[in-house]
Each structure stands twice: as C-alpha cells, then as structure tokens.
Amino acid sequence: MIWLETIANGILLGGLYALIGLGLGFAFGVMRVVNVAQGDFIVAAAFIGLYLYPWTPVHPILVILPVALIAFGIGILLQRLLINRVLGHDQIPQILLTFGLAIVLRNGMVAWFGANSQSINVGNMRFWGFNFLGMRLGVLPVVVLVIAIVLFAALRFWLNRSRMGRIIRATADDHQVVQLLGVNYRNVYAVAMGLALALSAVAGVLLAMRGSFTPYSGADRLLIAFEVVVIGGLGSFWGMFIGGIVLGVTQLLALKIDPSAGLMYGHIVFFIILILSPQGLSSLFSMKVFRK
Amino acid sequence: MNASRPTTTRNLTIAALGVVSFVVLAAMPEFAGQGDLRLMIEIFTVFAFAQSWNFLAGYVGLMSFGQQLFIGLGAYFLFMTSNTWGINPFFLLPLVFVFCGLFAALVAPFVFRLRDAYFAISIWVIAEIVRLFIAQKDWLGSVSGLPLVVTRDMDRTVVAVSTYYVAAFLAFLSVFGLYWLSRQKIGLALAAVRDNEGTAAAVGINVWWTRFFGFVLTGGFAGVAGAVYYMSVFHVEPGGAFDANWMVVMLFIVIIGGVGTVEGPIIGTAIYFLFRAWFAGTGNLYLMLLGAAAVLTMLVASKGLWGVVKNTTGFEPFATRRLPPRQS
Amino acid sequence: MSLLKVENLDVFYGDFHAVRGVSLEVNEAQTVAIIGANGAGKSTLLQAITGLNTQKRGAVTFEGKDISRMRADLIARAGVTMVPEGRRLFGSLSVEDNLRVGESTKRKGPWTLQAVYDLFPRLGELRKMQSSTLSGGQQQMVAIGRALMTNPRLLLCDEISLGLAPKIIGDIYRCFDAIRQSGVSIVVIEQNVAQACHASQHIYCLLEGRISLEGDPRKLAMNDITAAYFGTEQHS
Numbered sequence: 085m086i087w088l089e090t091i092a093n094g095i096l097l098g099g100l101y102a103l104i105g106l107g108l109g110f111a112f113g114v115m116r117v118v119n120v121a122q123g124d125f126i127v128a129a130a131f132i133g134l135y136l137y138p139w140t141p142v143h144p145i146l147v148i149l150p151v152a153l154i155a156f157g158i159g160i161l162l163q164r165l166l167i168n169r170v171l172g173h174d175q176i177p178q179i180l181l182t183f184g185l186a187i188v189l190r191n192g193m194v195a196w197f198g199a200n201s202q203s204i205n206v207g208n209m210r211f212w213g214f215n216f217l218g219m220r221l222g223v224l225p226v227v228v229l230v231i232a233i234v235l236f237a238a239l240r241f242w243l244n245r246s247r248m249g250r251i252i253r254a255t256a257d258d259h260q261v262v263q264l265l266g267v268n269y270r271n272v273y274a275v276a277m278g279l280a281l282a283l284s285a286v287a288g289v290l291l292a293m294r295g296s297f298t299p300y301s302g303a304d305r306l307l308i309a310f311e312v313v314v315i316g317g318l319g320s321f322w323g324m325f326i327g328g329i330v331l332g333v334t335q336l337l338a339l340k341i342d343p344s345a346g347l348m349y350g351h352i353v354f355f356i357i358l359i360l361s362p363q364g365l366s367s368l369f370s371m372k373v374f375r376k
Numbered sequence: 377m378n379a380s381r382p383t384t385t386r387n388l389t390i391a392a393l394g395v396v397s398f399v400v401l402a403a404m405p406e407f408a409g410q411g412d413l414r415l416m417i418e419i420f421t422v423f424a425f426a427q428s429w430n431f432l433a434g435y436v437g438l439m440s441f442g443q444q445l446f447i448g449l450g451a452y453f454l455f456m457t458s459n460t461w462g463i464n465p466f467f468l469l470p471l472v473f474v475f476c477g478l479f480a481a482l483v484a485p486f487v488f489r490l491r492d493a494y495f496a497i498s499i500w501v502i503a504e505i506v507r508l509f510i511a512q513k514d515w516l517g518s519v520s521g522l523p524l525v526v527t528r529d530m531d532r533t534v535v536a537v538s539t540y541y542v543a544a545f546l547a548f549l550s551v552f553g554l555y556w557l558s559r560q561k562i563g564l565a566l567a568a569v570r571d572n573e574g575t576a577a578a579v580g581i582n583v584w585w586t587r588f589f590g591f592v593l594t595g596g597f598a599g600v601a602g603a604v605y606y607m608s609v610f611h612v613e614p615g616g617a618f619d620a621n622w623m624v625v626m627l628f629i630v631i632i633g634g635v636g637t638v639e640g641p642i643i644g645t646a647i648y649f650l651f652r653a654w655f656a657g658t659g660n661l662y663l664m665l666l667g668a669a670a671v672l673t674m675l676v677a678s679k680g681l682w683g684v685v686k687n688t689t690g691f692e693p694f695a696t697r698r699l700p701p702r703q704s
Numbered sequence: 705m706s707l708l709k710v711e712n713l714d715v716f717y718g719d720f721h722a723v724r725g726v727s728l729e730v731n732e733a734q735t736v737a738i739i740g741a742n743g744a745g746k747s748t749l750l751q752a753i754t755g756l757n758t759q760k761r762g763a764v765t766f767e768g769k770d771i772s773r774m775r776a777d778l779i780a781r782a783g784v785t786m787v788p789e790g791r792r793l794f795g796s797l798s799v800e801d802n803l804r805v806g807e808s809t810k811r812k813g814p815w816t817l818q819a820v821y822d823l824f825p826r827l828g829e830l831r832k833m834q835s836s837t838l839s840g841g842q843q844q845m846v847a848i849g850r851a852l853m854t855n856p857r858l859l860l861c862d863e864i865s866l867g868l869a870p871k872i873i874g875d876i877y878r879c880f881d882a883i884r885q886s887g888v889s890i891v892v893i894e895q896n897v898a899q900a901c902h903a904s905q906h907i908y909c910l911l912e913g914r915i916s917l918e919g920d921p922r923k924l925a926m927n928d929i930t931a932a933y934f935g936t937e938q939h940s
Contacts, residue, residue, distance in 0.1 A: 118493030120441070170674055175492045176439055180631055181674040183441070187624050187667030191660035247804075250797065254805045257794040263776035264754055264786045265854055266809030303620055307504065310497045314490065348508035351501050358498070359486050 089219040090340055094333030096221070099229035100290055102328025104305060105312025106236065107284030109324050112313065114256045114276040117167060117178050121186035122284055123306025127299060128189060129155050129285030130292035131197055133204050144206045145227065145293065148286045155285030159278035167277065168270050186302065193299035203296040204289065228290045232328075235283060240321060252276055284309075304347060311354040330357070390694070394552050401544040405537045413540045417608045420543035423645040424601035425622065426629035427550035428594045434636025435558060436590030437570030439492065441623055442499030443598055445506060446476050448617030450599030451606035452510065455522045462526055465607055466538060469600055476599025480592045488587065500620065507618035521613025524606075539608045546601050555638050555694045566590055621663070628666045631673050634680025638694035643681050707732050707889050708753070708784070708858055713762035713772075715745070715752040722748040724913040725762075730858065735880060735890045737900035737921070739933060740910035746893045747789055749910070750860045754786045755779040766858070781809045783857035787864055789893075791847040795836035799827055802835050802846050806853025813855030814886045820849040823879055841872035848876070852883065859883065861892045865899060877903050897929060911935045 108122050119125075129151050137147040166185070170177035212223035243249035252272055255262045259269040288305070291297065308331060315330055316323030331350045338349035405413060425447060433439045453475045458465040487498045510516045527535050557563050565586045568576035577583050606612040629648050634640025648666075655662035677684050685691065708730040715723035722745040730736045740746050751757035753764055755776035764772040771779050785806075794802050803820055821828035824845040830838065835846055844864055851859055865873040880890060880903060894900035900907055901921035909917040909932040917924070917932030930936075 118497075120493065120497075166671070166675070170678070176433065176635070177674050177678050179439060179493045179496065180627065181671055183623075183627060184631075184667045184670030184674065188664050188671065189667075191663040191667065195660040195664070247807075250801050250805060251808060253797055253801070254794040257796055258792055260756055261788055261792045261794070262805065262808070263756065264780050264788065265806045265850065266777050266780040266785075266811075267805070268775070268777040307497065307501055310494070311501065314494055314498070342512075344512055346508055348505055348512075351505045351508070354501060355486070355505065358489065 085218060087337075087340075089221075090336050091333055092216075092219050092221060093225065094336040095329050096225035096229045096332070097294075097336060098329030098332025099232035099325070100287060100294065100328070101308050101312055101332050102325040103232040103235060103283065103287040103290070105309045105316065105324045105328055106239070107280040107282075107287070108306075108309040109313040109316065109320075110239070110283065111277060111280035114252055115273050116175070117171075117273075117277075118175070118182070119167075119277070119280070120179055120182040120306065121189060121302075122182075122280075122309055123304070124186045124189040124193075124302035125155070125158070125281055126284045126288035126291070126305045126309075127297055127302045128193060129281075129288035130202070130204065130297050130301075131193060131299075132285075133289035133292060134202055137204055143209075144204070145209070147204070148231070148289050151285050151289050152282040156278040156282040159281030160274045162281070163274040163277035164270070168273060171270075171273075186306075190299055190302050197299060199298055199300065201296045201298050202292070204292040206293045210293075224294060228294060231286070231290065235286065236321070236325060239279075239283070248275065307347070307351070311350065315354060315357050390552070390555065397548060397551070401548060402541075404544070405540055413536050414608065417536075417540050417543040418605070419645060419649055420547035421601050421605040421608070422625060422629070422648070423641065424543075424546040424550050425598060425605075426626045426633075426641045426645060427554060428598035428601065429623075429626040430630045430635060430637075430641050431554060431597075432590065432594045433630065435554075435563070435566050435570065436587055436594070437566075438587060438591060439496045440499045441496040441620075442501070442503040443594075443626055444618050444620060444622035445499060445503035446480070446595045446598035447602030447605070447622055448503070448510075448612075448614065449479060449506065450476050450602035451612045451617050452516065452522070453599070454603035454607065455524055455612050456516070459522065459525045464530075465524065465526060465603070466542065469542065469603060472603045473596040473600050477592045477596030479599075480595030481588070484588050484591050488584065488591075500623075503618050503620075507614045510614040510618075517613070519614065521611055521616075524610045524612075527607070527610065536608075539604060542604050543608070546597075546604060549597075551638055551642070551694075558638070562586070562589060624663065624666060628670055630680075631670045632680055634682035634686075637680070637682050637686075640680045640682035643685075647681075706730065707734075707767065708891075709763075709765040710749075710753065711763040711765070713749070713752060713760060713764065715748050715757055716759040717748050717757070722913055723752065723760075726910070726913070726915055728908050728915065728918070730889050730891055733884050733887060733889055734906065735884060735892065735904045737904035737907045738891065738893050738910060739895070739897055739900045739907060739929075741933060742895075744910040745913040746910050747862055750786060750862050750891070750893065753779075754784060754860065780854060780856075781811065783809075783811065783855075784860070785809075785851045785854045785856040785858075786860040786862060787844075787847045787851045789862040789866070791840075791843045793835040793838075793843055793846055793850075795834070797835055798831065799833050799835050799838070799846055800831040803827075803849050803853050806850045809854040809856075811855040815852040815855050817853070820852055823852075823882060824849060841868050841875070844868060844872070844876060848879070852888075856888055858889045858891070861890065863893050863895065865894065865896060873899065897933060901929070909933055 104126065108119065111117055111119055132154055133147050133151045136150055137144045140147040166181060167178055170181055206224060209224050213220050214223065243253055251262065251267055252275070255267065255269050255272040262269055311331055312324050312327040315327030330353065334353045335347065335350045338345045404416065408416065425443065429440065429443045450472045454465050454468055454472050457463065457468055457471065483502055487495055490498050511519045516522070565576070565581045568579065568581055569583050569586045573583050602617065606617065625648065629641050629644035632647055633642065633644025651662065651665065655665060673680060706729045710726060710728045713723055713726045714721065726749060738746050738749065748757060752760045755774055760772065762772065763770060766782060766784055769782070771782060774782070794805065800817065803817060826842060827845055827849060830842060835843065838846065848864070864876060877899065884890060892900065892903060904921060907918065907921045908915050909929060911932060912935065916935065917928060
C-alpha cells in the first residue's frame with residue numbers, strides 16, 4: 085500500500101513537473117528557441133509570489149494569477165528586447181544569450197534575497213489530507229495537479245479554437261509565410277514567450293507552495309523541464325504530461341529507496357528513455373501539436 | 377591585408393610565435409615565485425577548459441552545457457587511480473585522456489540523438505548524474521571529496537614546477553594544437569559539418585563520425601585539463617569539480633573573446649582573470665557581471681572581441697581559412 | 705495607372721547577386737507573367753517585392769508608395785501577397801484554419817471564406833481536413849485561397865503549376881479570370897512559356913538576373929522568347 089501511495093503522490097508531483105516543462109516545450113514548439121533561463125525565471129516567479137501572497141485576497145493560492153500576469157509581461161519584454169534581436173538560422177546566439185541571462189538572474193536573486201531556503205505559505209491547506217482507496221493524499225498536491233491539467237487543457241483548447249491560437253500554430257509551422265498574410269511573427273513570438281513564462285511562473289509558484297526553493301533551484305528546475313520535454317518527445321503536448329509523471333513517480337520511488345539520491349534516479353530514467361526511444365515517449369502516442 | 381599574404385609567410389609567423397611562446401613558457405618558473413606559478417597553472421588550465429569548449433562549439437558545432445562533466449571526471453579518475461595504486465599522477469595523465477575520451481565515446485551515440493540546446497543540456501544531465509553518484513559513494517569520498525595522497529611526500533617545488541609545465545603544455549596545445557588541427561583534413565571536415573551538415577554529407581564527409589571525433593577529443597582534453605587543475609589544489613570534491621559555474625567561466629571566456637577563433641579565448645581568459653582580480657570581493661556581483669557581459673556581447677558583437685579586432689585591423693595570425701593562391 | 709512599379713532593383717540572395725537592375729510595371733487588373741530558366745532570379749525578385757528578402761537596392765512603388773524598405777507583414781497589409789513556391793501550407797492546420805490565417809491583414813474586400821469556397825467548391829468539402837493530407841492540386845487551391853483571404857490588390861504566384869497534372873493546372877488558371885475581375889492584379893512566375901503567354905497580358909523574361917525581353921505575348925515572336933529565355937544568339 086505504501087508503494088501505491090508513493091506512486092499516487094508521484095503522479096501528483098508529476099503533473100506539476102509537466103507544467104514546468106510545458107513553458108519550455110511550448111516556446112520550443114513555436115519558436116524553436118530554448119530559453120535556458122527558464123529555470124531561473126521559474127525561481128524568480130516564486131520570489132514574486134513570496135512577496136505578493138500576503139496581499140492576495142480570498143486564498144493565498146490565487147497569487148498565481150498576478151504572478152502569471154507579471155511573468156507574461158516579462159516574457160514579452162524578454163522576447164522583444166533581447167531574443168528577437170538574435171533570431172536566425174543559428175541557434176547558438178539565442179542559447180548563449182539566455183544562458184547569460186540565467187547567470188545574471190540567479191546571482192541577482194542571491195544578492196537580493198540571500199541564499200536561504202524559502203517557501204510560500206498556503207496556510208492550513210498544506211496539512212489537509214483525505215483518504216482515497218485506502219491511500220492518504222494531500223489536498224494541496226491534488227489541487228496543484230488539477231491546476232496543471234486545467235492549464236494544459238486550456239492552452240490546448242485556446243490554441244485550437246482562438247484566432248491568436250491559430251496564428252501561433254501557423255507561425256510555428258512557417259514563420260516566413262505568415263508574414264505574407266500580414267502577421268508580424270516577432271509579435272507572435274513575443275506573445276508565445278509571454279505565455280511560456282506565465283505557464284512556468286504558475287509552476288514555479290505552485291512548486292514553492294509544495295516545497296521550498298533557493299535562488300539556486302533554477303538549474304534543477306531547468307533540468308526537470310528539459311527532461312519532461314525530451315521524454316515527451318520535443319513539443320508533443322500530452323507527451324509532456326506523461327514525461328512529467330514518469331519523472332515525478334521515479335523521484336518519489338527513488339527517495340523511498342535511497343533518501344539521499346535527490347534527482348539522480350530521475351536523471352537516470354531520463355537517460356534510459358533517451359537510449360531506448362530517441363523520439364521520446366511520444367513515439368508511442370500519435371498526438372503531436374507542433375511537429376511538422 | 378592578411379588575405380593577400382602568401383601562406384608560407386604566415387606559416388613562418390606562426391612558427392615564430394610558437395617558438396617564442398614555448399621559450400617564454402619554459403623559462404617562466406626561473407623567474408616566478410610559487411604563488412605566481414599557482415596562478416599561472418590556474419590561468420592555463422582554465423584557458424584549456426575554455427578552448428575545449430570553444431573547439432566543441434566553434435569548430436565541431438556542438439554546444440555543450442556540461443563540459444564540467446569532463447573536468448570532474450578527469451580529476452576523479454586521476455585521484456582515484458593515483459591514490460589506489462600509489463602511482464605518480466603525472467604518469468597517469470595520458471590515461472586520463474583515454475578514460476575521458478572513452479566516456480565521451482560511450483555517451484555520444486545517445487546524446488547525438490538530440491540537437492542544439494537539447495544536446496547541450498543532456499550533457500549537463502550526465503554531469504549531474506555523475507556528481508550525485510559520486511556524492512553518495514563513500515569509496516569516492518562522497519560530498520567531502522578526496523585528497524591527492526601521492527604528491528604529499530614529494531618535493532613541493534618539484535610538484536609545483538612540474539604541474540606548471542604540464543599546464544603550460546596544455547595551454548600551448550590549446551593554441552598551436554588547435555590551429556594545427558584546424559588546418560588538417562579533419563579540421564576542414566569539422567568546419568564543413570559545422571557550417572552545413574547537408575553539404576558536408578554531399579561531398580562525402582561522414583557527419584556522425586566527424587562529430588564523434590571532435591566530441592571525444594574535446595572530452596579527453598578537458599579531462600586532462602581538469603585533472604591538472606585539481607592536481608594543483610591537491611583536493612577534489614563533487615560540488616566543485618562538477619560545478620555548473622565552470623560552464624559560466626568557459627562560456628564567458630569564449631563568448632567575450634569570440635567563438636570559433638583560436639585567438640578569442642586568449643583575450644577572454646585575460647579579461648576573465650582581470651575581472652576576477654577586480655571584483656573578487658563582490659561575490660555575486662562579479663558573476664552577474666560575467667553574465668551581463670555575455671548577454672551584451674551576443675547583442676552587439678556576436679563574434680566577440682576578437683571579431684571586432686579582426687574586422688577593424690585585419691590582423692588574424694591564426695586564420696583557419698586556406699588562402700587562395702595570389703593572383704597577379 | 706500602374707499598381708506596382710519596380711525600378712532598377714538589385715537583390716542579393718546571400719552572397720549571390722540574383723537580380724540585377726530589374727524594372728517592371730504591373731497595371732490594375734492585369735496579369736503579368738515572369739518567365740525564365742531555373743536560377744534566373746524570378747523567385748528572388750518576388751521575395752524582394754513581398755519584403756521577405758531584405759538585401760535589396762532600388763525602388764519598389766505600390767499604389768504610389770515606396771514599399772522597398774517596409775516589413776513583410778506591413779507590405780501584406782498594404783495589399784501585396786504571394787502564393788509561395790511549393791505552396792508551403794501550414795501543415796498542422798486544417799484547410800479552413802489555413803484560409804483564416806489570411807484574415808490577419810484585416811483588409812476588407814470581396815474575399816471571404818464563402819467566396820473562396822465558391823471559387824474552389826472542393827475546398828468546402830475538405831474544410832476540416834488537415835492540410836498536409838491533401839493532394840498537390842488541392843493544396844495549391846488552399847494556398848491561393850489563403851492568399852486571397854488577405855484581400856490583396858496584387859497577387860504574386862510563384863511557380864503554381866510546378867508538379868501538378870495538366871488538367872489541374874488548367875483548372876487553376878481558369879480561376880484567374882474570376883480573381884482578376886474582383887480587382888486583383890496578378891503576377892505569375894512560370895517555367896511553361898506557352899502557359900505564361902496564354903494567361904498573361906504582358907510578359908517579362910528574366911535571364912541571369914536581368915530582363916532580357918518584355919512585351920505583349922501576342923505580339924512577340926516565339927523565337928525571340930526562346931532566345932531571351934535561354935540566352936542564345938544576342939548573348940553569345
């Protein structure tokens with residue numbers, strides 16, 4: 085039973101991991117840009133959440149809304165002011181630019197907030213639990229998973245049904261041709277980066293509610309995001325969700341067996357999947373959103 | 377202009393530069409104190425790290441965010457073998473090259489399935505796996521690390537001077553070896569693969585093996601440099617050896633100096649150590665400056681400082697282009 | 705009056721000087737054909753007019769305004785669009801979604817989804833299909849329909865008959881009359897000289913980046929056209 089409970093908790097955690105990967109995967113799907121600073125933006129969002137939640141009405145968990153909005157704005161600025169300037173066939177400038185940004189952001193946060201471990205306090209909700217099929221599950225992790233699923237589904241729906249979503253998908257397919265139809269792809273990229281950061285920011289805040297973080301957590305967050313996207317098959321939508329769950333379950337099972345392992349077994353499982361199936365798990369599923 | 381100078385003259389220039397650097401490097405310990413030697417060892421090994429990354433990114437066209445993997449791997453392999461069998465670590469350096477090269481060869485088939493940033497981060501993941509693994513194993517010293525036992529009983533000056541020579545040799549190789557390599561057939565194949573995979577394949581170059589060669593070579597070289605670096609500090613621990621901040625340093629040096637040039641990282645290394653001397657007390661501010669400088673370079677001069685120098689003066693002693701025969 | 709006027713245009717494709725001092729004119733509701741061998745610079749010329757290629761010198765005037773320095777999406781909003789070579793549909797989008805991306809210019813005009821479906825009734829039946837699953841001819845219809853959805857004044861068509869069956873090429877060219885009657889001028893790039901002469905009121909022949917011949921196709925001798933196309937005789 086304890087194992088089943090661990091797996092169930094792994095799935096709950098995995099939903100959140102999937103959300104961490106979604107921002108990175110979405111940006112990659114649309115722009116072929118990999119924002120290496122994503123992990124540090126996630127941590128920055130957690131810090132913003134940390135400062136805003138005492139003023140959040142109704143319930144602290146609603147702090148994800150203002151944080152997402154701020155992250156959206158930052159994403160648009162990031163794309164417009166920096167990344168759009170180095171777009172081109174060569175991906176190296178974008179990657180190096182965001183890497184430089186990650187260093188600035190990380191060390192800036194250390195200088196500003198100190199290196200101490202922090203957490204966003206959601207009050208009593210943290211301790212609530214319920215019994216389900218004989219397992220003891222926390223309310224907060226379930227809420228977090230539900231938020232993750234809702235965001236995945238909402239993004240999917242919005243991309244398929246809205247005018248902007250259609251333009252984003254078209255731009256992902258061919259950013260040259262959309263210009264012939266009157267679309268400024270740089271604006272589309274800015275919106276996409278805004279969305280990517282907003283999604284990541286929500287993940288960052290939720291992660292800070294479930295556990296703790298330091299200004300140095302960005303590297304681990306980025307690695308998780310990256311593994312989710314690769315396991316999911318580079319841009320496949322629900323593949324990423326599966327990827328997150330695989331990592332979440334692995335991590336919790338590993339912690340049960342070997343408490344000092346940290347993310348090591350997650351990394352190893354990622355590597356094994358890479359060896360077994362280079363296209364990621366999505367080769368098992370046919371649902372591909374962005375792939376040409 | 378450089379382009380009109382016949383190739384033989386340039387070869388002579390390079391040879392002269394080579395001899396002069398060799399003499400200066402060789403004579404250095406005669407004039408330098410112990411502390412200076414330590415600093416020189418650090419500068420040379422860090423320069424070698426940077427060139428290994430530069431070679432991978434700028435010549436092979438593979439960007440990695442996990443070059444610290446080989447630094448740590450080389451250091452740990454050297455410490456373990458030397459401590460276990462009581463062998464003089466200097467004799468083990470060729471073995472370090474083989475070990476790290478083999479490790480690179482083993483992971484290459486898997487990480488080569490990923491491209492660009494995903495390739496870059498996958499190496500980082502491997503570095504993390506190795507770091508976490510070492511940190512857990514007592515026989516590898518776990519988190520607190522390993523000392524280098526054998527050199528303790530040796531004459532300190534001899535060890536320092538010998539380490540210096542090895543480090544200087546690595547720096548020498550990082551310049552002249554890289555230049556030499558880039559002028560060989562394999563160097564041309566690498567350049568072709570880096571610039572356009574499709575065209576390279578079309579003219580009969582085996583893209584995969586060419587990349588593989590570059591990746592293995594750079595892995596082995598960074599491993600040796602890492603081993604030498606940690607030999608000079610006599611202690612290695614996983615947090616430091618596999619620290620992602622190594623990447624920050626390498627990236628800074630190469631980006632500021634200029635990716636894909638022999639000369640750029642020399643300037644980059646000089647600037648890095650000056651920066652460090654000036655801002656060492658400021659802690660995170662100094663790292664922030666490194667990052668900001670990298671961002672700025674990407675925005676205003678993506679070819680780095682050396683690119684700026686080259687464009688304004690036309691001076692390019694280590695040009696890897698083959699010059700066409702002079703027309704008159 | 706002329707709708708589009710290109711004067712002394714030089715365009716580079718990378719390091720290659722692909723278009724050299726080209727001048728041409730397109731009048732209202734006219735079909736102009738540009739012919740020429742592979743590599744003559746036809747596609748590069750159109751890319752420069754639409755703003756996709758920015759390495760250019762010279763003047764491009766559309767409706768009296770200089771558009772040579774304008775961004776590609778703004779040129780499209782001004783009323784110039786292109787059916788790109790190889791169709792280049794948005795493969796992951798449905799037929800209807802492909803067409804609706806064309807609404808992005810926000811230009812008002814006769815071309816709506818319904819008007820496109822009236823022009824190509826087959827597309828109406830396929831509207832829910834993913835565009836990458838269509839046949840070549842159907843894809844070409846989507847590409848033309850998508851361009852029409854921007855309600856252009858000037859429609860550039862790059863090699864629209866390439867790789868299509870003769871019957872389908874005929875169907876597509878027959879639609880041009882309807883398109884022109886809606887007030888759209890058309891420029892077609894064709895490798896098939898006969899087809900180009902038949903469909904247009906004016907042809908330009910490009911040879912190695914320069915215009916080697918122009919005029920009313922009905923008044924030009926076939927020999928002259930062939931010579932200008934291949935660059936024999938006067939260029940030897």
